[in-house]
Amino acid sequence: MMTLPEELQQSFEEQLNRYQQERKMPLLSHMEIRGIRRTARESVIVGCL
Numbered sequence: 001m002m003t004l005p006e007e008l009q010q011s012f013e014e015q016l017n018r019y020q021q022e023r024k025m026p027l028l029s030h031m032e033i034r035g036i037r038r039t040a041r042e043s044v045i046v047g048c049l
Helices: 004-025 028-048
Strands: none
Touching: none
């Protein structure tokens, strides 16, 4: 294993964090979230009847 100089280590960590943020995927897609919300609304309506 190689140790980087402090300046290069910081640069590497910043670039890695930026890369990870760009690649971050939501746990649920927009369509899944929309379906969950619709189902929740429908459940509330049925529960009120």
